[in-house]
Amino acid sequence: MSDSLRVVAIADADSFVKWSASLLGSVAGIRRHLLLVKTPLSASAAQERAALSDTGVEPHDVTRLAFADTRAWLEAQRPDVVLLAGRGPFVRLLGRVIDALDQRPVTVAGLPGMAIPAQRGALDYRRHVDLLVVHSHREVRAFDELGRRIGVHVPTALATLPFARPRERMLSPQRAGTHAVGGLLVDERPAPIDSPVSPGGHVRRTPATDIVFAAQALVPAVRSQRAEIATLLLRTAYADPDRRVVVKLRSRPGETETHLERDSYAELLDGRRPENLVFSYEPMSRALQTAAGLVTVSSTAAIEAVAQGVPVIALDTFGVSKSLLNTVFVGSGLLGGRNEVVGGRFRHPHPGWLRDNYFHPEAESTWWERVEALVAMRRAGALPARRVPAARGGALHEAWHRASVLGREDRSAAGRTALLAGVPAARALAAVKRRRTAAGGGTWADATTDFTLEPNPFHDSIRR
Structure with a gap:
């Protein structure tokens, strides 16, 4: 078909x-x-x-x-x-x-x-x-x-x-000590950061020496923690001036991205970067081509790196919690702290984690x-339509929904009116919901489940 x-x-x-x-x-x-x-x-x-x-x-x-x-x-x-x-x-x-x-x-x-x-x-x-x-x-x-x-x-x-999905740049000869898990060749032996061979026997076609940091807008959310990561990147760069530390960013000044970023790494590192600490806006797949290791808190770039045979450290410096979006890495063997990053002690995931988690x-x-x-x-006329229900607040509520998504692209009078009335109300309602959740943390604080029932803790408006 x-x-x-x-x-x-x-x-x-x-x-x-x-x-x-x-x-x-x-x-x-x-x-x-x-x-x-x-x-x-x-x-x-x-x-x-x-x-x-x-x-x-x-x-x-x-x-x-x-x-x-x-x-x-x-x-x-x-x-x-x-x-x-x-x-x-x-x-x-x-x-x-x-x-x-x-x-x-x-x-x-x-x-x-x-x-x-x-x-x-x-x-x-x-x-x-x-x-x-x-x-x-x-x-x-x-x-x-x-x-x-x-x-x-x-x-x-x-x-x-x-x-x-593994990229074409990697060769895949089976070698002793490897076995297939979820379509990947996996070797539990540690791989040195400067090794030209990944744990699955994948031979790099280009020199892989960079340490790539996958920046995220949402986590960590606290400025002091983001500043700690900036300091960590500086330490890593100074530890080996012959190795590049690449801060992979999603948006240039003046551009937007999916989530609202506060305290950007470009700002936190402004004016105090050694020559081997660089910013990159290229596709992650390209940045990984010369990566010896990837650092992140919880970016999907970790999965992309694993697929390319690039070892990873998922930072647990600030803990492991749903609010850091890093509970997915529990049991992966990828969690690690500052000293592991500076020392270049990156790692590949445990084979038992792969099949249930993306591989x-x-x-x-x-x-x-x-x-x-x-x-x-x-x-055949056998699939009923699953329609979006009408907004409970009628036409004004519909206008609020539209204006919330479209921002300046919605030039209607109804949209402007709805935003004037709706923004303060929405903020107040969100604050009430967060206060209700804050006392015990709700399901966001429950590490035994993989779902949450309360609003997320991120202040992440679509309107910019």
Whole structure:
């Protein structure tokens, strides 16, 4: 069926552009297109180029549109499948556009990286889609359990995280001491940071000496902790002046990204960098080509590095908790502290962790088969539409939703009115909810589960 299917991904922010393009690029034979809708989070031209690198989606497969033109464009294109790729409110807003189409496509949504813990808002905003794509067996269980807890029933399907596929730059000769786990060749023996051979016997084609730090906007959230990481990067650079420390950033000055960053590393390191501590805006896949090790708190870049045979340290300097988004690494063998980074003691994951966490066999990724089945059902009239319910506050509430996502791109009087009334109310309500959660921490403080029921602790408005 794939040869006849027209599939459109609708995205705005850079991480969702990268994920959706990579996901569609992994499906052979479809007619794919990427629609970028203008919002305050929209990827710049440079971010778009970086996001599309190695995805199989070409620049001529991309259209940029104002939200107001989206419905007419979709009516003209008549896609069989729409992949809604954006933050929750964006997905809900575009879901209303889908509801208004004369010919309804199958709707799919997902998250652009690791999604442990499974968050209530992530599922609730996507409750109207036909299929939710997740990327590990652990995520399947987490979202299924979360759905049972909150009464939201969205079918889930397993995909291979696009960034978890080994790259062509690595050779894969089997050698003594290795065995296959989830499609990777794994060796439990430690690999020195300057070793040209990865634990799976993958021989690097280019010298790999850089230490790459994958910066994140959300974690850690405290300025003093981000300053500690900046100091750690400086220590690492001074420890070996012949080795580059590469701070991999997602946005240049003036650009936006999926999440709101406060206390950027560019600011924290301004004016005190040695020559071998550099900033990079290139695609992560390219940065990893010369990486001897990757450092992060909880970025999906860790999974991308593992797929390339690059050893990792997931920083546990500030603890391991859901609020740091790093509980996914418990049992991986990747957690480590400052001294390990400075000393270059990077590590590869324990084989037992891989299959449940993003490195399952490709044959277990059945999301596209599920999509094809849903398309067949819809064509046969056997798939009921999962419509976005009307906002409980009526037209003003609808205007608030739209203006919250579109920001300055929404020039309607109703949107301006809704924001004037809604912003203070929304802030007050969020503060009340956070105070209720703060006393005991709720499920965010429960390390025994992989889901959360309360609002997330990040102050991360879409409006910039």
